[in-house]
Amino acid sequence: MKHVKKILLVDDDQYIRNALSSYLFAEGFLVYSVDNVSSAFIVIKNSCPDLIITDIMIKGLNGYDFIKVIKLDSFLYHIPIIFLTAKGMTSDRIKGYNLGCNAYLTKPFHPQELLAIINNIFHQIDLLCSRSFVPIGTILINSKMLDTFTPRECNILQLVFNGYMNKEIALSLNISLRNVEKYISRLLSKTNTRNRVELVRSIINLYVRANDGNRTRV
Structure with a gap:
């Protein structure tokens, strides 16, 4: 039985959550979408996603602090993380990569580019295996x-x-x-x-x- 990849989407923009969830679902992924980090950790605890897509400017704990927590957890640090954000300064990108994100995509974005990034991450994981x-x-x-x-x-x-x-x-x-x-x-x-x-x-x-x-x- 083929494993359906599970993606957690964290963004407080409801339009982006709905549109992106529908797009990724049509591409064969199982998508969990939430608008804050507290809800994200509930999903992580219950469903252990294969990949996380998160904004940086979100309710409560921001995306930078979110990735810090993930990377410090011995059971979660291996989960790939993509930043999807309007913060497009070079310094923002550098900070994201230094914290351990696998990719950094700025808004506005093209869904096909995000899909290519997702598929590439999973492909690299398969190659490692x-x-x-x-x-x-x-x-x-x-x-x-x-x-x-x-x-x-x-x-x-x-x-x-x-x-x-x-x-x-x-x-x-x-x-x-x-x-x-x-x-x-x-x-x-x-x-x-x-x-x-x-x-x-x-x-x-x-x-x-x-x-x-x-x-x-x-």
Whole structure:
């Protein structure tokens, strides 16, 4: 079963929320739209989005503070974030990127450009997941070690990276929650990591040159 990407849209402009939600839904995404950060955290807690699009000038906590909280959370820091804002100064862009956003798009914008950015982010994530070498702390998982993973373990690893919780993995793969826990325990053991956060971090920090086996940072 193909995983439908979940996008959280945070913007206090109702027109933009409605128009963009409809557009992204038509492109095959599941969209949650809210007008403030407090509501955004409720969505994050309950649904764990694959990507967040947020304005900077929003009610309550602003977009800069929002991304700071996300990036400091060991369970959320891997979620890609796009700033969609009217703040178009170079200094604003630099601040956004320094805080960890993946892309910065200014209003007014073309929906097709935003869609291209979204698709590119997900494409890059898929490429990372397909690489041959993964450093885990001081240990490098090469193709030989990857051969020790069963096909089911590879599936679980992919879903963990995509932000799936154990219950979601169980539903997606049609297996019991207990079996999911066993598979994740095996992955932690095989990769010498202690928890899901380290496991995800190990996937993100990839070193690869698949063609000749030389290691290079992506």
